[in-house]
Amino acid sequence: MTETTRSEIRAALRELLPVLLAVVPFGMVYGTIATAEGLSFAQTMGFSATVYAGASQLAALQLIGLGAPVWSVLLAVVALNFRHVLYSASVGRHLHRFSGLQKAMAFFFLVDPVFGAAEARASVQPLTKTFYFAYGCVLYVGWLASSALGAVFGSLIDDPARYGLDFILPVYFLTLLMTFRARSGFYPVALTSAAASIVVYLTLGPPWHVTLGGLAGIAVAALMPPKPAAAPAQGEDRHG
C-alpha cells in the first residue's frame, strides 16, 4: 500500500467517524422495527443491503405494517429517495478517474453522507477512488452490521434520544453544509432552500420538503448572473 493510499484511507475514516456514531444507532432502530413488523432476519438484511437508505426503509416498513399495496410502498420509497438524482448528477462530474464499472459501484454507495463528503473533498482536491470507496464501503458495512445488531438485540439502546444521538445527523449535515460556504451564491441558495423546505414541510409535509426545497435553491443558482471570474463550464475539480 503506498503512502498516498494510506493517507487517503485515513482521511476517509476520519471524516466517517462522527457519521458512524449516528448511523449505527439509526441502523439498530431500523433492525429492531423491521423485526417487530414481522420481517425475517434475511428480509431485514436484504432491505438494508439492496435499498441502503434508512429513512425510506423505515417508511416502507410503516406502509407494509398498514397493509398498503406494493405500488404505494414503492412510490413512497422513490419519493424519499428522489434527492439522489441530484446527487448523482453533481457527483458524477467528479468521477472522471473512475472506470464505467467503478462508477456503477460508486453510485450504489451514494447515500447522503457519501455525497456530502465526496463533494467537500472534490472542492479542495481531486476525488480519488481510494477515498470514495474507503468511505463508502465502511459506511455500507456499518449499516449492515447495525441493522443485524438491531434485528438480533432489539432493545440494546433503550432511548437514543436521551443521549442526543438523533441530533447527530442534523448537526452533522449542517456543519458539512457550512463547508460549502465559499461556493458562489452559497447564502442565497441555502436561505432559499431553507425557506422553501420549511414551507413545504409545514404544508405538503415530508418527504417533499427535501426535493422541492432543494430545487428552489438550485433554481436560484441557475438564475443568478454567472460570475465572470469563475471558470464556469468545467467546475472546480478539473484543476487538480
Added chain:
Amino acid sequence: MDEIWWIILLAGGLTYLTRTGGHLLLARIGSIPPRLDAALNAVPAAVLTTIVTPALVSGGWPERIAILVCIVLALRLPLIVTVAIGTAMVAFARAAGF
C-alpha cells in the same frame, strides 16, 4: 415468492435508478452548459439545508438554539468538534429536563 421480497428487490432497483439517474441524464446531454453547471454546484448547499430544517421546525428550543450556535461554530471549528458540541448541548438540555 413472498410479497416482502418483491418490495425489497423492486425498492432496491428503483433506489439504484435514482442514484444513477442524474448522472445518466447528464451523460446524454454531453457538455454541461454554464447555468446547469452553476445549478449542480449548488446541489450540496440546496439539499443539505433541507435535511437540517426539520430539526429547526419540529425540534424544541434546545435543538433550535443548538442549530443556531453550530452555524456560528462551524465558521471557526473543525467539523467533528462542532458536531460533538452541538450533540452534547442537546443531550445536556434534555437531561436537564428541557
